Amino acid sequence: MKPIHIGILGAGTVGGGTYTVLKRNQEEITRRAGRAIAVKMIADKDLAKARKLADQGVIVTDNAHEITTHPDIDIVVELIGGQTIAKDLILEAIAQGKHVVTANKALLANHGTEIFAAARAKGVIVAFEAAVAGGVPIIKALREGLTANRIIWIAGIINGTANFILSEMREKGLSFTQVLEQAQKLGYAEADPTYDVEGIDAAHKITLMAAIAFGIPVQFSKVYTEGITKLTGEDIRYAEELGYRIKLLGITKRVEKGIELRVHPTLIPVRRLIANVEGVMNAVVVKGDAVGATLYYGAGAGAEPTASSVIADLVDVTRLQTADPMHRVPALSFQPDLLSDTPVIPMEEVETSYYLRMQVIDKPGVMAEITRIVADYNISISAMIQKEAHDSDRVSIIMLTHLTVEKNINAAIVRIESLPVVTDKVIRIRIEELNN
Numbered sequence: 505m506k507p508i509h510i511g512i513l514g515a516g517t518v519g520g521g522t523y524t525v526l527k528r529n530q531e532e533i534t535r536r537a538g539r540a541i542a543v544k545m546i547a548d549k550d551l552a553k554a555r556k557l558a559d560q561g562v563i564v565t566d567n568a569h570e571i572t573t574h575p576d577i578d579i580v581v582e583l584i585g586g587q588t589i590a591k592d593l594i595l596e597a598i599a600q601g602k603h604v605v606t607a608n609k610a611l612l613a614n615h616g617t618e619i620f621a622a623a624r625a626k627g628v629i630v631a632f633e634a635a636v637a638g639g640v641p642i643i644k645a646l647r648e649g650l651t652a653n654r655i656i657w658i659a660g661i662i663n664g665t666a667n668f669i670l671s672e673m674r675e676k677g678l679s680f681t682q683v684l685e686q687a688q689k690l691g692y693a694e695a696d697p698t699y700d701v702e703g704i705d706a707a708h709k710i711t712l713m714a715a716i717a718f719g720i721p722v723q724f725s726k727v728y729t730e731g732i733t734k735l736t737g738e739d740i741r742y743a744e745e746l747g748y749r750i751k752l753l754g755i756t757k758r759v760e761k762g763i764e765l766r767v768h769p770t771l772i773p774v775r776r777l778i779a780n781v782e783g784v785m786n787a788v789v790v791k792g793d794a795v796g797a798t799l800y801y802g803a804g805a806g807a808e809p810t811a812s813s814v815i816a817d818l819v820d821v822t823r824l825q826t827a828d829p830m831h832r833v834p835a836l837s838f839q840p841d842l843l844s845d846t847p848v849i850p851m852e853e854v855e856t857s858y859y860l861r862m863q864v865i866d867k868p869g870v871m872a873e874i875t876r877i878v879a880d881y882n883i884s885i886s887a888m889i890q891k892e893a894h895d896s897d898r899v900s901i902i903m904l905t906h907l908t909v910e911k912n913i914n915a916a917i918v919r920i921e922s923l924p925v926v927t928d929k930v931i932r933i934r935i936e937e938l939n940n
């Protein structure tokens with residue numbers, strides 16, 4: 505059978521990895537796909553980069569539109585990133601009747617509704633396995649493997665850069681800036697690394713997973729997002745002493761009032777498998793009503809792990825190309841006309857438990873004042889410790905709470921911070937036990 509022809513847009517980390525793995529594993533990939541997947545064209549702004557990658561016979565160009573409009577290209581692989589040119593190119597490819605494979609979570613989280621609708625109207629596929637958790641086939645698992653289930657919650661370490669930073673800070677005592685530089689050199693970080701460290705990239709990914717898990721529209725603007733830039737070595741150490749590890753988690757949960765959708769640093773018990781996921785590795789726990797908790801683990805970033813997902817999509821598209829569009833798996837798992845309008849609940853209404861660290865002047869009555877305030881908001885304390893001060897009259901008080909509603913904790917923090925004996929802002933980190 506004649507090969508399927510693909511054009512790669514962007515010869516960077518993932519574009520390069522995709523080309524290399526396709527070439528290296530060509531024979532096995534062909535046996536799986538049923539026909540060869542041949543790279544016909546590569547576009548990069550930097551023509552020299554595209555030339556360096558391409559073998560003889562592959563057309564290189566610095567004009568990506570040449571690929572999206574070329575009559576011989578069947579699948580456009582968008583690996584440029586960003587939400588401007590990438591969006592135009594994807595919509596152009598779709599309008600030309602071409603299937604699209606992309607790793608671009610920022611684009612899909614913000615413009616997924618428009619892009620999937622355009623693809624549906626044209627009867628083409630937009631595949632995006634690489635957009636969430638790099639090489640971990642979590643989209644396939646959610647969309648196909650778990651379709652029998654009512655999904656209850658998902659919690660994931662879904663940003664390799666942030667996890668790498670937290671691991672290195674904890675294990676080697678390195679500074680935030682030193683580790684971020686390493687992650688950039690290794691090709692893990694986004695073009696704008698604030699996406700990684702401020703939780704935005706994880707928010708893009710949890711948005712996509714929530715849509716697939718619950719059959720709701722893609723709603724990036726509704727995600728509560730808090731990054732890791734304010735975390736200190738002190739809190740990482742105290743958390744360990746209390747039996748917890750701090751991870752940047754993307755969380756989405758079905759609760760009585762609607763859907764929770766949030767990204768923030770989270771204390772999780774060290775005994776959970778996911779707490780032991782270190783470095784650039786990602787892990788996603790999905791709890792379904794029938795299957796229970798399932799765990800998906802693997803490299804969340806990097807050239808070849810991400811290429812693994814891009815190529816899995818290429819094989820899927822190749823196999824399904826001739827199938828009636830009605831018989832393909834819907835992009836977001838649920839039939840597009842059967843999406844639910846279950847609301848995403850505001851963060852103030854989310855119920856979870858908390859780690860609070862308060863810097864106070866060490867004198868009688870301080871504990872009593874603080875516990876009085878939390879009791880006023882009906883917050884129940886599960887543990888409280890005071891760390892001894894060696895060279896000052898200030899001490900840290902650490903409090904763990906039972907489940908409470910976020911707005912109550914916010915109100916209690918405002919009152920605690922107004923006490924004259926409290927010298928600094930209260931540090932608040934949410935806790936998830938991940939056990940039900």
Ligand code: NDP
Pocket residue numbers: 513514515516517518519547548549550553566567568582583584585586589607608609610634635638691692693694695804805806807810
């Ligand atoms: P890179 O920056 O390494 O590669 C992007 C490439 O596209 C660069 O070579 C860039 O050139 C080129 N480019 C920029 N604008 C154009 C244009 N108009 N036409 C043609 N080429 C252009 O990014 P990554 O490979 O890391 O990421 C690509 C996508 O994959 C992003 O959406 C990212 O979020 C996603 N992703 C990345 C992962 C990773 O581990 N890196 C993992 C999972 C997803 P120049 O450098 O000259 O600007």
Ligand code: HSE
Pocket residue numbers: 635637638662663664665666692693694700705804805806
């Ligand atoms: N910058 C992302 C990360 C790449 O570090 O996880 C994978 O999406």
